[in-house]
Amino acid sequence: MSESHLGPAPRPLLLSDGRAAAQAWSLDPAQRHLNHGSFGAVPLVAQDEQDRLRREMERSPLVWFPALPARVATARADIAAFLGVAVEDLALVPNASGGASVVYANLPVGRGGEILVTDHGYGAVTMGAQRLARRCGATVRTVRIPLDAGEKQAYEAVVAELDDATELIVVDHITSATARRMPVERIGSEARRRGIPLLVDGAHVPGLIDDPLSAVECDFWIGNLHKFGCAPRGTSALVARGALRDSLYPLIDSWGAADPFPERFDTQGTVDVTSYLAAPTALDFIERTWGWKTARTYMRDLADYAERIVGEAFAELTGGSCEVDVGMPVNALRLVRLPEGLATSPAAADALRDRVARELGVAAAFTCFDAVGYIRLSTHVYNTAADFEYFAERCVPVLGEWARTADAAA
Structure with missing residues (x-):
């Protein structure tokens, strides 16, 4: 060759x-590392920052944890700026699947309703939709989209399956198994016109697409900072917009439960969230270098x-x-x-x-x-x-x- x-x-x-x-x-x-997209890789400078934060946490837990929500809020603001979204629309969660679980746990789906997914969807997120359907007496409908479908064909395939029973659409921004984008911009516009909530799984997006939500109309969007963003693992964004935003609560009830969205996500008891705090260091490293x-x-x-x-x-x-x-x-x-x-x-x-x-x-x-x-x-x-x-x-x-x-x- x-x-x-x-x-x-x-x-x-x-x-x-x-x-x-x-x-x-x-x-x-x-070893040859040809699979950054699955688990990411954390630069040394961000590893060192997370290690420093953990030492600080262990030196005085009594000082660390009461002050932690304010520090999470600061990191959240930096991440919101990186993604180009309003800080009041962004909560931090451990991973994209965890963000989907938050949506599934708080979104009302009625008996007899339908949740629409695609055959390109990430397995764990699709399984969460299936569990929600079983719990609520709803059903999951899977849209078949050819691997080589262009924007128009993929959009039409999704829209063709929408009807009065559709109560939630779940679609990938970038698919995992098939390494392609989906036309979330056009799907979002149609979902908004019909009043159907849309969850966009953008697990691979942060770092790969500049200003990724600028043209996307959706109720919920989830994206991993620890993939192409190179943040410490366990750092993801849950972006929520519209009337359903304030209905979202963390999977763990803690002392921030009475706070508004997204502040209620900043308090998670004694969970180690040093990955959140070190994420801006990783993002800044790529930008500066x-x-x-x-x-x-x-x-x-x-x-x-x-x-x-x-x-x-x-x-x-x-x-x-x-x-x-x-x-x-x-x-x-x-x-x-x-x-x-x-x-x-x-x-x-x-x-x-x-x-x-x-x-x-x-x-x-x-x-x-x-x-x-x-x-x-x-x-x-x-x-x-x-x-x-x-x-x-x-x-x-x-x-x-x-x-x-x-x-x-x-």
């Missing part, structure tokens, strides 16, 4: 002192290169194209189709992830949609073209052999 055919690889980002960007993280150098605009551009360009080089390597094995049209692509996430026989179910995809990490020393995400297996490539500022070239040259042939072995066993 010549560089002229694949296009030039983007030049790696460097720290201000000339060192490789990866030196600002504590990631194991013996490269700037978020530069970081997003680099992630996109590297993802383009990674998709081409890995796709070409698989194509040489299979004899056919492994390119995937996801309809509405995402700047730092890409899908490449795997050889037949690999990751043909969610359980098989997880097993392949574990085997690749164990035997090949590569942290990668494997997904399944409609019984077809994919590798989901994910980039961040600490990744370089060499990471994906290594996977294409060293790992793709092994995966091809595993696929042939699986076919032979079948």
Whole structure:
């Protein structure tokens, strides 16, 4: 594979002192980290800040916890500014699934009502919708959206399933398993026109999309700061707008229960929320070192290169194209189709992830949609073209052999 055919690889980002960007993280150098999108990676400066905060907490808990709500409110204001939303609309929760659980626990859904989800939805969020339906005597309706559906087709597929029984729509901003966007802007406008509450799962969005809610009309939006935002894990935003906002309460009743939204979320007893307080340090680190605009551009360009080089390597094995049209692509996430026989179910995809990490020393995400297996490539500022070239040259042939072995066993 010549560089002229694949296009030039983007030049790696460097720290201000000339060192490789990866030196600002504590990631194991013996492993190739190609899956930032699943669990994120926390830069050392944010790890150090969280460690400092924990030491402060343990030195004097009696001083720490009474003062904590005010400190959470300050961090919340910084995060709201990063997302471009009003601070009075944003509460902090441990993760996107936790934010969805808050909505499910507080939203009135009547017996006989319907909750609309899509077949691209994140499993835990969809399971929460199903539990809400069972509790309320409602039903869950799943919208089938082709992987390659463009904005218009995906929008029309959702709208076609709306009726008088629809009491909640749940749709991803960026999907996890299929690495694509959904037309949440158009869906939100239609949901608002019909008076149907909309929950947007934006788990992957913070850091990937600038001003992500500027054109989105929705009642609830959830986004993880600990994915592409690189905040300490357990830091997510729950944005609520409109009349239903004041009906939201934390899953844990604490002494802030009588406070208005979102202040009531700032008090959660003795829960360790140092991740919230250290999140602005991580966001500021990216901004000061490269700037978020530069970081997003680099992630996109590297993802383009990674998709081409890995796709070409698989194509040489299979004899056919492994390119995937996801309809509405995402700047730092890409899908490449795997050889037949690999990751043909969610359980098989997880097993392949574990085997690749164990035997090949590569942290990668494997997904399944409609019984077809994919590798989901994910980039961040600490990744370089060499990471994906290594996977294409060293790992793709092994995966091809595993696929042939699986076919032979079948």
